[in-house]
Amino acid sequence: MKPICCIKYGLVCLSLLIGLGACDKFNDPSVEFTEVPKNITGTWKIIQVTRNGTDVTGLMDFSRFRIHFKEDNTYAIDNYLPFLVKKDGSWHLDDPLYPFNIVFKEDAADESLVYGFYYPVVDGHRQISLSFKPGCANNIYTYIFAKES
Amino acid sequence: MKQLYKIKRKAGAGILILMAGIFLFSCVNLIEILYNPTVKAGEVATFTMKLRMEPHENHPNIRLVIAILVPKSWDAAKNAKLTYINSLDNGISKNMSLIPANVPPKNQPGLSWSEALRQKYGFGANVLDDMEWVAYWSDEVGETVNNLFFDVDVRVDIKVSKENIRAKLGFFVNHSEDGLGNSVDHYKIGYTDCFEVVDGEGPLFDFCEAHINLFTPSYVTKDDIVTVKFQGDVEPTVLDGVRDIYLNAKVYTHSGQVYTVDERSAKTKMQLEQGKTFSLTFWPGDYFNIPADEEIEHIEYYFTNADGTLSVKETNDDGSTSGFEMPFMCRE
Numbered sequence: 001m002k003p004i005c006c007i008k009y010g011l012v013c014l015s016l017l018i019g020l021g022a023c024d025k026f027n028d029p030s031v032e033f034t035e036v037p038k039n040i041t042g043t044w045k046i047i048q049v050t051r052n053g054t055d056v057t058g059l060m061d062f063s064r065f066r067i068h069f070k071e072d073n074t075y076a077i078d079n080y081l082p083f084l085v086k087k088d089g090s091w092h093l094d095d096p097l098y099p100f101n102i103v104f105k106e107d108a109a110d111e112s113l114v115y116g117f118y119y120p121v122v123d124g125h126r127q128i129s130l131s132f133k134p135g136c137a138n139n140i141y142t143y144i145f146a147k148e149s
Numbered sequence: 150m151k152q153l154y155k156i157k158r159k160a161g162a163g164i165l166i167l168m169a170g171i172f173l174f175s176c177v178n179l180i181e182i183l184y185n186p187t188v189k190a191g192e193v194a195t196f197t198m199k200l201r202m203e204p205h206e207n208h209p210n211i212r213l214v215i216a217i218l219v220p221k222s223w224d225a226a227k228n229a230k231l232t233y234i235n236s237l238d239n240g241i242s243k244n245m246s247l248i249p250a251n252v253p254p255k256n257q258p259g260l261s262w263s264e265a266l267r268q269k270y271g272f273g274a275n276v277l278d279d280m281e282w283v284a285y286w287s288d289e290v291g292e293t294v295n296n297l298f299f300d301v302d303v304r305v306d307i308k309v310s311k312e313n314i315r316a317k318l319g320f321f322v323n324h325s326e327d328g329l330g331n332s333v334d335h336y337k338i339g340y341t342d343c344f345e346v347v348d349g350e351g352p353l354f355d356f357c358e359a360h361i362n363l364f365t366p367s368y369v370t371k372d373d374i375v376t377v378k379f380q381g382d383v384e385p386t387v388l389d390g391v392r393d394i395y396l397n398a399k400v401y402t403h404s405g406q407v408y409t410v411d412e413r414s415a416k417t418k419m420q421l422e423q424g425k426t427f428s429l430t431f432w433p434g435d436y437f438n439i440p441a442d443e444e445i446e447h448i449e450y451y452f453t454n455a456d457g458t459l460s461v462k463e464t465n466d467d468g469s470t471s472g473f474e475m476p477f478m479c480r481e
Contacts, residue, residue, distance in 0.1 A: 049374075051366070051374055052278065052279075052366060053267070054278065056374065056376070056430060059376060059420070059428065059430035060374065060430040060431060060432075081374075081432060081435075082372050082373065082374055082432055082434075134372040134373065135369055135370040135371070135372040135373030135479075136366070136368045136369055136370055136373060136478075136479035136480065137479060137480075138221060138366070138368055138479070138480050139366050139368070139369065139373050141374065
């Protein structure tokens with residue numbers, strides 16, 4: 001019995017050594033991971049629109065709408081459609097590394113508007129997804145944007 | 150009480166046994182749904198789901214799951230109360246609670262119960278999409294016991310809104326250990342006939358039957374995106390065979406102004422969806438060029454051919470015709 005137990009313990013020890021070796025490699029100090037600040041500056045166009053969960057992208061011309069997020073943290077809108085802000089103004093993300101919200105402040109407005117910010121990678125490209133209620137509170141619209149330039 | 154239907158055969162199996170804190174799930178049968186076919190606006194409607202549970206397995210940590218498909222305006226999350234009585238439980242009524250949105254069905258990860266049911270069943274046979282699935286589970290967590298059969302009555306009390314509504318309501322039963330899996334043995338669904346809320350305020354929202362015209366969403370302002378449909382398959386009209394159909398519309402604002410779009414152009418041309426159904430989707434504020442400080446009170450619209458010689462309007466009780474009307478308002 002004793003030799004068998006030794007063999008068992010030996011196997012366990014070998015496994016631990018292999019595991020520890022793997023951990024050492026993973027923690028290689030020469031490899032550093034740094035979260036990159038989310039940079040949304042540029043011009044974005046609408047690629048999908050849902051109304052109360054139903055895709056209405058092909059039912060209306062959304063192609064001319066553009067929102068320009070500028071490096072000075074101002075934004076401008078071309079060819080306005082129902083959206084979360086109506087006038088041009090300023091913007092910022094609540095956290096550049098891990099943003100959960102985007103904050104808009106229209107020019108001459110007293111208050112800022114905070115909206116949930118989703119920034120998924122789809123087919124290797126970043127998209128922005130924003131949901132809002134420009135009319136009745138029971139109607140929820142989601143615009144998905146792709147970067148144009 | 151109206152008996153919706155009876156299932157005589159033993160459908161495979163949803164079984165839920167609720168006995169002294171013990172749930173026995175396996176095969177689930179929805180035998181019938183009892184209800185009065187009408188309710189007065191603002192009052193409480195009661196529905197009773199008669200369930201037969203035939204467990205064929207033992208399982209720990211199980212909850213009974215019930216979901217209802219109702220008009221959004223009823224705000225079921227606030228205004229519905231669900232309880233159940235197990236035939237083996239000495240008539241004791243027990244409570245059910247809303248399933249948190251962050252708890253997915255076991256076999257539908259990434260989706261809430263409401264989203265998963267909407268994806269699977271849509272809005273049932275209803276023709277308007279202003280409905281929602283609301284899911285509940287038993288407060289009590291139990292375990293299944295093999296071959297102990299029993300009946301469960303689930304009572305749904307819901308205070309309806311003040312609107313006049315006709316809709317086919319949905320009732321769904323499942324259990325948490327299945328969670329919308331692959332076998333219908335573990336879940337069942339049933340719908341009422343056309344249930345009606347009467348003596349209410351405003352226009353009738355008819356979810357049950359398709360009409361020649363459809364305006365969505367049901368509640369809007371000038372800053373929503375709206376869709377107007379001409380559903381020519383519903384009944385014969387003078388526009389049968391016409392391939393280019395246009396919308397003629399005017400809106401009345403609260404300040405007494407009237408804005409009309411009476412033209413046959415790319416702006417008013419409706420898209421062919423399928424068969425004889427055409428639609429036009431637009432932002433009213435822009436379509437009618439409404440000033441920022443004005444709000445629309447209601448819209449009147451009808452459908453025409455390219456030269457405006459043929460039109461489809463609403464036929465009134467006295468035989469005269471007029472535009473279809475839709476108020477612009479938000480739900481309270």
